[in-house]
Amino acid sequence: MKIIMLGAPGAGKGTQAKMLADKYHIPHISTGDIFRANIKNGTELGNKAKVFMDKGMLVPDELTCDLVVDRIKQEDCKDGYILDGFPRTIPQAECLDQALETLGDKIDYAVDVEVPDENIVRRMSGRRACASCGATYHIVYNAPEKEGVCDRCGAELILRDDDKPETVQKRLTVYHEQTQPLIDYYKNKGVLAQVDGTKDMQEVFQSIVNVLEK
Ligand code: AP5
Numbered sequence: 001m002k003i004i005m006l007g008a009p010g011a012g013k014g015t016q017a018k019m020l021a022d023k024y025h026i027p028h029i030s031t032g033d034i035f036r037a038n039i040k041n042g043t044e045l046g047n048k049a050k051v052f053m054d055k056g057m058l059v060p061d062e063l064t065c066d067l068v069v070d071r072i073k074q075e076d077c078k079d080g081y082i083l084d085g086f087p088r089t090i091p092q093a094e095c096l097d098q099a100l101e102t103l104g105d106k107i108d109y110a111v112d113v114e115v116p117d118e119n120i121v122r123r124m125s126g127r128r129a130c131a132s133c134g135a136t137y138h139i140v141y142n143a144p145e146k147e148g149v150c151d152r153c154g155a156e157l158i159l160r161d162d163d164k165p166e167t168v169q170k171r172l173t174v175y176h177e178q179t180q181p182l183i184d185y186y187k188n189k190g191v192l193a194q195v196d197g198t199k200d201m202q203e204v205f206q207s208i209v210n211v212l213e214k
Helices: 011-026 033-042 044-053 061-072 090-103 115-128 165-179 181-188 201-212
Strands: 002-006 026-032 082-085 109-114 125-130 136-138 192-196
Touching: 002 011, 002 181, 002 201, 011 082, 011 136, 011 201, 026 033, 026 061, 033 044, 033 061, 033 165, 044 061, 061 082, 061 090, 090 181, 109 181, 109 201, 115 125, 115 165, 136 165, 165 181, 181 192, 192 201
Parallel strands: 002 082, 002 109, 026 082, 109 192
Antiparallel strands: 125 136
């Protein structure tokens, strides 16, 4: 099963992608996580990406497309994968389509997790991320057992640099301008599924599973 997760920043794409990856035993490929890991390791890609991410802007397509295309060709992706945060622009979607066509493959579902902007800012300010394994929490909706400590690996939980309110606003503007057009793009391909992302995490998860298993 090859799935794309669509939705605004903070809509819950990452939360749902991790749950789906666990259920279906397929890799969760998050371009945001890949960039953050590169930033942490001080790679050339990380240094380039950080300039854009800190401003709430998208990393240029040429730094993003090849990365994902190489990743989905790996052996662990042969039975499927979940793309989280990619594609994010029409050129990225076209680049993915071309790569899939070459592989004789296609996307099964593009799942759009719908959450209004006013809910997003509240979610982002409460999000905490594990600096080590990337697990995501929320101080109210999905709190860790021990404050500030990752349940999964015991590392420190941090507020992401790009979760400051002014950067979140910029990310929302960029989302509406550059990423939202992908909803029509995948609707026209007949693979779009829209779910209400304002519900409780488990309810959102069940709605997505219902779509995938219908
Ligand atoms: P990325 O890491 O992809 O960030 P994003 O799309 O902005 O999405 P987020 O990770 O912020 O949110 P999410 O939807 O995954 O929500 P989450 O599950 O964490 O990208 C970061 C940056 O990298 C971009 O701005 C860009 O610069 C760059 N980048 C990445 N990919 C790129 C690409 N393809 N091209 C160019 N640039 C790229 O949930 C949010 C919070 O809400 C959490 O605290 C969670 O616990 C909570 N929550 C989740 N679900 C619920 C629920 N149902 N109810 C209540 N709370 C909930």
